[in-house]
Amino acid sequence: MTRPTRARISRAALAANLARVRAAAPGCRVIAVVKANAYGHGLLPVARALSRTDAYAVARVDEALALREAGLAHPVLLLEGPLEASDLEQAARFHLDLVVHAGEQLDMLAHYRGPARFTLWLKFDTGMNRLGFPLESFDAVMSRVQSLNCVARPLRLMTHLACADERGHPHTRRQLERIRAGLAVRGCDLSIANSAGILGLPEVLQAPTALAGAPATPCNWVRPGVMLYGISPLRGRDAGAVGLEPAMTFQTRLIALRHVVRGESVGYGATWTADRDTLIGIAAAGYGDGYPRSLPSGTPVLIGGHRAPLAGRISMDMLAIDLTEHPGTPAVGDCVTLWGRGLPVELVAEAAGTIPYELVCGITQRVAMELVD
Numbered sequence: 001m002t003r004p005t006r007a008r009i010s011r012a013a014l015a016a017n018l019a020r021v022r023a024a025a026p027g028c029r030v031i032a033v034v035k036a037n038a039y040g041h042g043l044l045p046v047a048r049a050l051s052r053t054d055a056y057a058v059a060r061v062d063e064a065l066a067l068r069e070a071g072l073a074h075p076v077l078l079l080e081g082p083l084e085a086s087d088l089e090q091a092a093r094f095h096l097d098l099v100v101h102a103g104e105q106l107d108m109l110a111h112y113r114g115p116a117r118f119t120l121w122l123k124f125d126t127g128m129n130r131l132g133f134p135l136e137s138f139d140a141v142m143s144r145v146q147s148l149n150c151v152a153r154p155l156r157l158m159t160h161l162a163c164a165d166e167r168g169h170p171h172t173r174r175q176l177e178r179i180r181a182g183l184a185v186r187g188c189d190l191s192i193a194n195s196a197g198i199l200g201l202p203e204v205l206q207a208p209t210a211l212a213g214a215p216a217t218p219c220n221w222v223r224p225g226v227m228l229y230g231i232s233p234l235r236g237r238d239a240g241a242v243g244l245e246p247a248m249t250f251q252t253r254l255i256a257l258r259h260v261v262r263g264e265s266v267g268y269g270a271t272w273t274a275d276r277d278t279l280i281g282i283a284a285a286g287y288g289d290g291y292p293r294s295l296p297s298g299t300p301v302l303i304g305g306h307r308a309p310l311a312g313r314i315s316m317d318m319l320a321i322d323l324t325e326h327p328g329t330p331a332v333g334d335c336v337t338l339w340g341r342g343l344p345v346e347l348v349a350e351a352a353g354t355i356p357y358e359l360v361c362g363i364t365q366r367v368a369m370e371l372v373d
């Protein structure tokens with residue numbers, strides 16, 4: 001039997017979301033972020049569906065090598081840069097571009113003796129306080145990099161926003177001020193915006209020189225991740241509201257139906273009790289597939305185009321649904337959508353007390369990945 005639990009990945013949705021990025025960021029170049037197995041959607045199929053991007057970004061060297069082995073020749077950017085000297089050898093061999101955010105990485109480059117000329121994105125910290133050189137060290141970092149032989153010119157600059165998903169956040173204003181004062185004036189290509197920046201902050205999409213009022217015209221590069229997968233990056237707005245199409249639909253099937261009389265409980269811990277005679281459907285997905293156990297009773301799933309609430313705890317391989325009020329006649333074998341088309345992953349993430357990123361990244365290996373047009 002085919003596996004009942006699958007994630008259908010829509011190529012058309014991926015392509016439409018890339019077009020949405022281009023429309024939102026005219027004149028910018030696009031780095032499609034495909035780290036973490038393309039946010040759980042499958043690295044290679046996603047990368048191929050997004051082949052009209054200008055570049056890809058990944059977090060780990062092995063992800064980059066998989067892109068190269070698949071024959072993709074685009075620029076590939078390592079978002080955390082080289083973590084050890086052997087990463088530099090791989091980067092040289094496979095033509096990977098590097099984010100450089102720390103002195104240790106400059107030391108590594110200083111010790112590199114091979115023939116490669118690396119394209120560097122120098123990452124400066126403007127308020128995320130995670131990775132990046134402090135802005136105050138800008139001149140020192142630039143002059144150190146200028147002295148390295150293995151670095152291609154011109155240099156490129158990058159920073160990351162901490163709060164772009166919340167509209168009007170004062171921290172974003174502070175970061176933008178620091179960018180204007182410290183990064184945008186230098187005449188280098190610049191990359192600021194993740195998905196939330198692309199959709200929520202038109203000012204970061206201007207050419208870097210427009211930000212600073214300087215004459216030359218270096219390019220602005222955007223780094224969309226989550227929006228490519230059709231997930232809204234903006235708090236409180238789902239994909240439809242920002243013109244995105246969900247790329248993943250996570251589905252399983254009903255494998256049993258049972259009548260539970262009033263007063264009986266359902267599932268581990270007996271946390272849910274029937275307050276009336278109840279029709280319960282058992283579906284073949286659980287936390288072993290990446291459907292979070294933290295989802296409470298009442299969380300909706302979709303059966304035959306209608307929502308129905310979870311009843312009781314999620315098991316490893318199964319979940320229970322209260323079908324008593326379902327307007328159709330659910331039957332064993334029916335398709336159950338856990339999130340995706342017709343049931344926003346944003347809503348399910350909210351019910352789980354997390355963000356959609358974590359849900360889609362958490363799909364496990366036993367879930368069949370199916371590519372559709």
Ligand SMILES: *Cc1c(COP(=O)(O)O)cnc(C)c1O
Pocket residue numbers: 033035079160193194195196223224225226227233
């Ligand atoms: C993951 C990542 C992105 C993409 O972020 P989204 O919120 O998914 O658009 C962009 N830039 C960096 C540095 C990242 O690590």
